[in-house]
Amino acid sequence: MNLNLPDQVNLYDEMRKQAKLHPKRVILEEPTGKLTYNQFLLAVNVLSLKIKEVTVHEERVGFYLPNVIAQVVALFALFKNEQNPCLLNFSMGTQNLMDCIETARLKTVFTSKEFIKVAQLTSVIDEMEKKVRIVYLEDLKHGITLTHKLKGAAEAKLPSLKKRQQKEVILFTSGTESKPKGVILTHRNIYANIKQSLSTVDLTEKDRIFNPLPLFHAFGLTVGAVLPLISNVKSFLYPSPLHYKEIPRMIGKDKSTVFVATNTFFDHYAKYATRENLATLRIVVAGAEKLKKNTYDKYQQDFGVTILQGYGATETSPIISLNTPTFSKYGSVGKPLPSMNYKLDKVEGITEGGSLLLKGPNVMKGYLIHGKGFIPCGEWYNTGDIVTIDEEGYLFIISRLKRFAKIAGEMISLNKIEELALECFGKSGFYAVSIPDQRKGEKIVLFTTETNISEKVFKKFIKEKQMSSLYIPNKLAFIEEIPALQSGKADYQALTKIAKEEA
Incomplete structure (x- = not known):
């Protein structure tokens, strides 16, 4: 299947289309509040004006924030301003964060006083301030004037005459072997991956996504934040995936139908979940690491939930393949998404499978490398994963190439x-x-x-x-x-x- 994708996409413009069609629909929720499309669009328009004043002529702007509505508002405010957000991983060590800031050549990083206090990150902020200007969203909010509000409201009501340029989002790899790399995803990359996924999974406007994954995680960004707003699917944002007791209870309270986590997290949630908590879930996907059989069996037997395994990478915006309720094979990570081409390269010393190479509209623009700058992706992206593909097209991951020892x-x-x-x-x-x-x-x-x-x-x-x-x-x-x-x-x-x- 080939998807008809536009050459240029701006995700703010895509969100605005849905907001004009469904102004009163609650589209984002968190434990402390919720926003309708109208409220979200207004908040984005107002904040974009203030951000532009603070970051004049800055193409890239850093975010150091938890998984809350305020970060999604700020994200779309940058989309509107045709600026590029760089999402910093708050679980990284201080030196890795400094490397990310240098790699992206950031001048300003937005964060939250409350977040820094609760997460006990004051010492990290002290180090960051040696490199960049730290701007707190609380201070930004206090600086919003009546003029900002009136102009933002007018922009929300009047037809949008401007066609905004396609811009980028920068996420960072963990840097396990060297300094973190910036992964540059265009708006079109993310948009394409959403359209690929929606053509594979039967997701409707009645669904409710529960997202505990941070936005610096590619799945948290694409599926938990962008997909809902450009596709009219409600998302519940939860600030941390580590709240093992609370998350099953919140899924039950929200009546969520879609949930994605890792095998490790599923193991922890199972210790506190009840069948009633998870009764409304209909699409549950495990990614990022191998789904283990005892986890799969426990969810089927104890909760009546079938966990479907998927596969992705930050560099592919992130989804590469998915099992679905209709087409699924246990042990596989599903079939590659539409509009993706793949090939296997043989690896010396490895007899089963080959290294998976991909190309498609969701594959990144390229890397930002510390000390070198932008390096384009090239025709094929090498995942570094050793895989096999069976006669029905299901993909099986043997191992990461880095997860081999030479003995x-x-x-x-x-x-x-x-x-x-x-x-x-x-x-x-x-x-x-x-x-x-x-x-x-x-x-x-x-x-x-x-x-x-x-x-x-x-x-x-x-x-x-x-x-x-x-x-x-x-x-x-x-x-x-x-x-x-x-x-x-x-x-x-x-x-x-x-x-x-x-x-």
Whole structure:
């Protein structure tokens, strides 16, 4: 299927079209309030005027904010101003944040006094102020005059005669191997990914999305914030995915029908959820990490919810493939979205599958590299994932290319070791990393949150399966809690650091 996409898109203009069609519809909600389209459009118009005064001639503007309505208003205010928001990850370390600011050459960063106080980030702000001007939304609000309000109201009521230019959004990678990279997504990239998704999943104006993911996370941005406003689908914004007790209760209260999270988060929510909490959910998708069978089974048995696995990357705005309620195959991440082309490149030392390369309208414009500037994407984007695709077109992820260890010259999948441990012990709390080894090049440390796990039993299990002894971890280490990223993925960088310190 080919989608008819315009060459130029401005997401403010797309939002405004829906706002004029459905002015009184509640479109955004959070625990402390909600906005109709009319209220949202007015807030955007007024704030855009004030932001423009504060950031004269600044093409890129930084946001350091939680997942709240105020950030979405500010985001669309920049779209209206034809400025480019750079969404900073507040779970990053201070040095990584400084690198992001330098990479994007930011002069101004917007944040919130209340957020900084609650999140205890004063020391981070002190460091940021050495590089950029910090502007608090609370101060900006106090500076709004009657003139701003009247002009904003007039703009909301009068026909929009200006056709705004297509601009960009900049998100940052975590920088696990080097300094963070800026991923440049055009408005058209994000718009295309929304249209691709809506042509695949039966989402209607009666649906209600529950979004606890921060907007610096590509899925939180595209599906949790932009899709609702340009497609007339209500979104409930929740400030943190880490509130495991509250989120199931809030899903039930909102009567949400669409929910997306990671396997790690689903595990935590299941400890506190009831069948009643999740009764209205009809589309539930797991992404960012592998959906484990015990999580899948628990949601089906305890809550009557089928979790569908999807797959994406920041560089693809972010959705690449999805299982749907109609077309689904367990273990796969679904079929690639319409209007995407793909190919597999063979990787030396890896016999199954190949490295997935993609091109399509949702693939990024390019990277911002620290010290180098803009690097265009090129014809194909290499995901760095080793995958197979079956005869029906379903995509199966074998591993990240970075999630292989080279031991005695052989490529050993760390994901495969985790799967073997799950198969052996019937539990999923296993996380494999590799660290340097003078004798064999690399060695494997398998972390587990499970007690009473026997290395001897696992070694025997691998031998009985007639697999290479290179799949036997050098060490099986107990850890009380697996460090996690804000996105919900296991923080393998932190685990690798622990493994090196204990080696």
